[in-house]
Amino acid sequence: MSPRRSDAGGRIDRLRTIRFIFDGAPYTGHAGDTLASALLANGVSLFGRSFKYHRPRGVLSAGVEEPNALVTVLRGEVREPNIAATMIEIYDGLTAVSQNRFPSLSWDVGAVNQLGGKVLSAGFYYKTFMGPVFGPLKGTRFWMFCEHFIRRAAGLGRAGTAPDTARYERMNAFCDVLVVGSGPAGLIAAKAATDQGARVILAELEPHFGGSANWSGEVIDDMPAADWAARTAGQLEGHDNVRLLPRTTVWGYYDGNTLAALERVTDHKETPGKGEPRHRYWTIRAKTVVLATGSFERPLVFPGNDRPGVMLAHAAERYANEYGVLPGDRIALFTNNDSAYRAALALKKAGAAIVAVVDVRPELSSEMRELAGEAEAEILSGHAVVATEGGKALSGFKVQRFDMESGALSGDARSIHADCLLMSGGWSPTIHLASQAGARAEWNEALQAFLPPKPTQKWIGAGAFNGHFKTLEAILDGRNAGLSAVGATGTPMAYPSIESLPGDPRPAPVFEIKAAGKSFVDFQHDVTAEDVRLAHREGFISVEHLKRYTTLGMATDQGKNSNIPGLAIMAEALGKPIPEVGTTRFRPPYSAVSIGSLAAERFGDIKPERLTPMHDWHIANGATMYAAGLWYRPMIYGLSGETIEQAYVREAKATRESAGIVDVSTLGKIAMQGPDAAEFLDRVYTNMFSTLAVGKARYGLMLREDGLAFDDGTTWRLGEQDFLMTTTTANAGKVMQHLEYYLDVIWPELKVHVTSVTDEWAGAAIGGPKARAILAACVTGTAVDNATLPFMGIVRGKIAGVPVMICRLSFSGEMAFEVYCGAGYGTHVWEALVEAGKPFGLVTYGLEALGTMRIEKGHVTGAEIDGRTTARDLHLDWMLSRKKPFIGSAMMDREGLIAPDRLELVGLIALDNRPLNGGAHVVEVLDEANPHDSIGHITACCYSPALGKHIALALIKGGKARHGSRAFVSDPLRNRFGPIEIVSNHFYDPDGSRMHG
Amino acid sequence: MAEYSAFSLLKNALTGNKDWKPAWRKPDPKASYDVIVIGGGGHGLSTAYYLAKEHGITNVAVLEKGWLGSGNVGRNTTAVRSNYLLPANTRFYEHSMKLWENLSHDLNYNVMFSQRGCLNLAHTPAQFDDLARRGNAMRHLGVDAELMTTADIARLVPALDVSGSARFPVIGGLMQRRAGTARHDAVAWGYARGADRRGVDIVENCEVTGFLRDGDRITGVTTTRGEIRAKKVALAVAGSTGRVMQLAGIDHMPIESHVLQAFVSESLKPIIDTILTFGMGHFYISQSDKGGLVYGGDLDGYNSYAQRGSLPIVDEVMSEMLALFPGLARVRMLRSWGGVCDMSMDGSPIITTGPLPGMYLNCGWCYGGFKATPASGWCFAWTIAKDEPHEFNAPFTLDRFYRGLVIDDKGQGATPRMH
């Protein structure tokens, strides 16, 4: 048994020894220990180093609010920095290291910062490092030079770069009542609601239910409070309408009573079970929330209050009662309220010597005097601690007479020898979630604390959260909350019998002892009382300015320890009451949340993959795939040793010479059905569709309401009231929403249904001089000759026994056809076409060849319809019907949209026969050193096998007017400059004779 | 007031820091001023500063309804860059960049502007071409920009997943070296101190409740601290523009107010030395000098004046973060907050005279406001002083929407939440 471990008591399992490693040294603890309790039991007092001064720090608390004892947990290569030792349950093989120190925790060179003391006061960064106005270090250079070192000195733990192998999961939950916190109030609330048959979730951030009952040492219904809590939790487990969530922090209270919680499922396990997530991220939509989140004990602010060995009183009580650990042998207490006396007695019972109770209050109640007497502690009422002694561990402290009213110290300082000093500055209800929910806290003078605001969402408070610190009050609160949460009014219940020590919850309004030396308000960030007063002197008096100027409350404990003391010191400096200084509004998260848990199922799988019916065929046949949004499409079908350019040139060439086939299943397809479908199309397209004959298709252009180009595609009339609209792959979703909006909101009188059928159809575009012959060879049930299947005609037939729909339209500029069939038959039909094409030299081609041929034809895509171009800019004004209004028609002629200097679509030919680059700009006057006066840019480019030249499409000021003129490509980013000729965007077969055949 | 310097720090340290004076006075408002600037945020304060410094107009009051810098200047992710696509934006933000580069000296206040670069990642060839188009546009206006290969990027940001196996592999990026980050609060405080030293009255806790009119003309404001008259009344209240314009009887504007969330992780030793943006979603990240990872993503996507975030965006942002940095799954998000953005109809700001006589309007900053702070104030001061825009803000008129002269860097049209 280790020196500091009592041989009985607590909920640890002394029969189970657990081995772990801290800073390389092996230690043992017991099942049920936290890293903090186990290290304390081993006599460790030094846990970490502070942020700014690198001061040695011990453990301050026993819970989630711990600001000092932060460590990095190692799981192989994976690092988890900045975890409070008080929240880590030890397991065999646990490996943790301390942080922010070099070379070691006990010898840290960063500690020299302490010498800088007063210079490194709040806001000092803002006042210096501006550097010289002239010379090599002018501008930002000097600061950046200094910053380099400042950054390396700052920061806490080190994050790893090894990918985390753990899994994270999301869980959506719905319930009638969510109870947050499982102290006596929460337990009873959950029980009351559960007994009423409501769906209940009980969340507790610690591993065990019961909260303060686990360490209060009280007796409830004639059994130790801890047993009572265990029994009550056990009773809940029996019901199937309640879900118990231990190790679960409810960290966010969002709109609509939606709460976010983090369940640490396997952090306490040596190895997680198969498929078990490390963290589970609960999104809980609760009809009502019961907030039973308890309260935090506040530190007192006095010189040396950060020395290892100085601890919160209740924390020591917890270590003794819950873990059987004594934080010291000779313990003293320093308090402004009664709660510390119970701690004194508990520690005495656990075997420590209580050397003194220093109380700022001149008068003490007889009960407190009795308790102190029972603890055999000297009472120093009307006294205060003015200094602590020792190096990296407390050896003693000094006290002086203290006048509570004036704050004045008097008499000689007396030294007291102790290895542990406990402080209690009163209690602050944990109102974070209520504040997140949207309302402002209210100051309670008697309790010297902010109490929960009026509910702005559906929550009910209970217990210490309400400032009701007595267990009996908490239990009554909890029951009422649980019942009213489900709208029930239960029969009056018999008061539980509770044996607890006396104590007045009202603290004396003392937060700071002013004496020589650094008195810490925010321990982790090393914000001292002097820093707060400096902020006041410099006018940073609003609580937000205080926070931002001194970084008070911005450490990992988010001000759980420092908020109220900081406010109090500012209030005193201003001579105002605390509420007039204000409180900062709490925002999510209540405590830090692993980013992995928030990414949840998307960690390692950020977006689903969208696959065409022929996907596997493409892979099996050597396609290199290209991610187009969520889709995967073949980029090229490369032969061994081919470069991308060689591959697409081969594919495009072969297509123009014989035939090629490409998967176009990704095109957006929308079934548009109903008596008003044609009328609707006339309104959404710039050109006329009501005149389209059944069995024919037409190319259409859509504008946005503001008159700019939106999307294009062909729409097929399959029946009088039945159209199939195709959109670009990228805009399929946008167009669908666009159509739905107009049908639902603008023209509800139109009888049209739109349905996404993108995935219903597999599509293959087959084009080239031999395309018709290939179809003729495999299509049955219809002819495909010019008479039966003219340009933009549609026929139905079969390929390899599968019904297909064939439309003769061309993107490549060749005689081409789009063949559609049920997606489930996609590969079957594709293979049949490829087979039929073999004798004709058919090639499969990908996006690169598709792009090449469309550039040669001068067709536009998303690179040109980029949300800033008009139909005119793209020379599509021939599609703007003057016979009817359509979306965008009223606004497309506004001055800015017809200005002469707009960017217009043109073609470019590289006169130096070198490759062009997408995104290169075009200039009239070449200036490689200082490029300027761009007249436009390249939107797409390729080597054109048809022309044997490097060509591009571009958007150029003046556009058409420049056809035939010369300019220069200017691409300083890639140092590519050279002469070009500006030509029409229709490079290839401008009169379309090839596709019309 | 005393200059700030290493020397003054030492001197005060010796006297126990007892002699530091307030960074700015806390005057009561006078009955009238030459210019009232409504809004004690970055833009309002810089406007006052440049009115005094560049135009000698010092009889100026800045009215702030709450505490100084309580708006977006204290709620952003501190990125400063001028890597825009369209010339009007690039020219304006480059002017801002130049002011940033000397701001700490100019203000005698270290705003910690750290030019650690801003890198936009590309994940497809098409995106790479778009970045090239933008980078070249910048270069043709004399702004620094360079393309980076995946190898360069891997060297610059070792923690980044550049493996080809990523769902959206990094294939390159566009870097602006002169971009960087600054200490956001310090910018507000530095401008406040600078303006105050030149005689500007900075009046906190003074909410404007209405406008004084003489016919159409704005002649002053009513506030929670009384009536204040002024020859010129300038609005710099981005985030609250809708509310304040309503007080002037104008309830329709080409603006929607949206919440943008930002996040900070716990302090870490340096791991990301630049500003980085994701190409397949909306995500940006940098690391503060204190070691916190500072990052954000998309707007919540609906009108709001509440500085409250919504959960789906939190999840979205974190998953994008881990798509780039799978090693950071165990790092923890420490704080989140929401800022209210003026989202304009083309994603670009408005800095103009009017719309009412005697009124001057500065709004529509979307989420580009912080980096714009110096140039916004500089151009607005010019516009107020000379009653005409400077060439840098001439394109940012209120009537450009009607005239079809939008400046739409993202090409999204009149859908504010998409900009």
Place this chain on the structure above:
Amino acid sequence: MVERQSPLEPVLHAGSHGNFEHGVDIILSETQPGSIVQLAAWPGEEKKLISVIRTVTGLALPDGAGGGSTDGARSVFGFAPGKFTVVDEAEGLVSAFAGAVTPAIGTVTDLSHGRTAIRIAGPKAEWVLAKFFAIDFALPAFPVGAGRSTVHHDVFAQIQRTGADQFDIYMFRSFARSFWKALCHASEEVGYEVQ
């Protein structure tokens, strides 16, 4: 007749997976119905459409939004105002409706290829589905036969409860493989069997 190809083919591995040593709590399968048809009524014509559905399929639609029913071979549920999904093991349901649903009543859209049907059954079905969808799967909130339209990030889904602990999910074919993988991944924790 030509075999329809399933998008799940390469990833559908029959057998037990994940943490199944203590038995499987999830059974996953692809139902591969012959017909999936979408019927949509014009405003005011819903009742007529519902009676057409009854005559063609023999299935009576309970009143109320998202109401539905199933007889094992055929299933129907409402997924939007005036819109219904009808599923049949056999092919040819479209032609059956084509005549019955007159233009005056509404429209018929064949989605037999465009949607993939995944069945998740077992005591942990609600638990696993709750990992993906932000809707309440508890029986009182989601009765047998009822249908829901919802989404998991980019993946739209129509879900019908076809048993106390059985759900049929209809989703876009192109997303099915990706979602199936995610579904298996999420089921590992409780152990699952693929049939």
Place this chain on the structure above:
Amino acid sequence: MLITCPYCGPRDVIEFSYQGDGNRARPQPASQNLDAWNAYVYDRLNPAGDHNEIWQHSGGCRAHLRVVRNTLTHEISSTTFARGDHKSAARHKAEGKS
């Protein structure tokens, strides 16, 4: 945030997409009044308080909804179909009440 779709019931905001100010009136298709068109496309009511908005339940039934939502508290006071009341919606509301 939860939005109660008249058809699907209360759903998380993640299922919805915002379509903006619901007070805008689109001019008649043939209208030549450019100012009216400009106002429709570019001008927004942007109140601090109750706001009449259009949302689409894009991750559900895909119906467009008219939502009155407070922009200061995000509280929603009413939700109806944008295309006017619908039988099945009426039924859902009835169920909601009972």
